[in-house]
Amino acid sequence: MISLIQRALALLDTRLFxxxxxxxxxxxxxxxxxxxxxxxxxxxxxxxIDPITFDLFRDEYHMPYPEFTGVLATWAEHGLSALVMLGLATRFGAAGLLVMTGVVQLFVYPEAFWNPHVLWFALALVLIARGGGLFALDRGFDRAFAAKGSTP
Structure with a gap:
């Protein structure tokens, strides 16, 4: 039985998993x-951008300069989440989403820390620490840069 558990745990301790x-x-x-x-x-x-976005940023989120912050947040949400989904500049994208989560936590919904913001913080921190993993476009860039760096 212990051998079976050890083999199962060994499968979990792989780059694939x-x-x-x-x-x-x-x-x-x-x-x-x-x-x-x-x-x-x-x-x-x-x-x-839907004009209602500016009303949302002004009236519900109480953000300064809603025409600017609304556009910035919308573009950042699109761009950073696309980077993270693709695993392209994963750590950068995750760091941006971590900052956005912090802004939302501090200025927009401070009562929502345990649900859901702490989960977003945790997911972003895992990606910042570990990178995008085996199935990320970052891996291709890592190999390309490593190959260029290894040639004299």
Whole structure:
């Protein structure tokens, strides 16, 4: 029985399993921000910001300069979540989403720390610490840069 448990644990301690876990972490974090970004866009448009977004930033979020912060947040939610989903500049994208989570936590919904913000913080921190994993586009860039760096 112990041997069976040890073999099962050995399967979990592989790059493949870690890569799958980090893929799920990337998608879980990015999906939250992507879905939020899409609510700020005119239906059927790609990046045309819905005017109601500015009202939301002014009246509910109480953000300064809602015409600026609304655009910035919408573009950041789209861009950073796309980077994280693809695993391209994963640590950078996750750090950006961590900062956005901090802004939301501190200035918009301070009562929402344990649900859901702590989960977003945790997912972002895992990606910052571990990177995108085996199934990230970062891996291709890592290999390309390592190859260039290894040649004299």
């Amino acid at each position: 870690e890569g799958l876990a980090l893929l799920v972490v990337r998608l879980a974090l990015a999906a939250q921000f992507w879905r939020s970004a899409r609510t700020k866009i005119v239906d059927g448009a790609w990046l045309q």
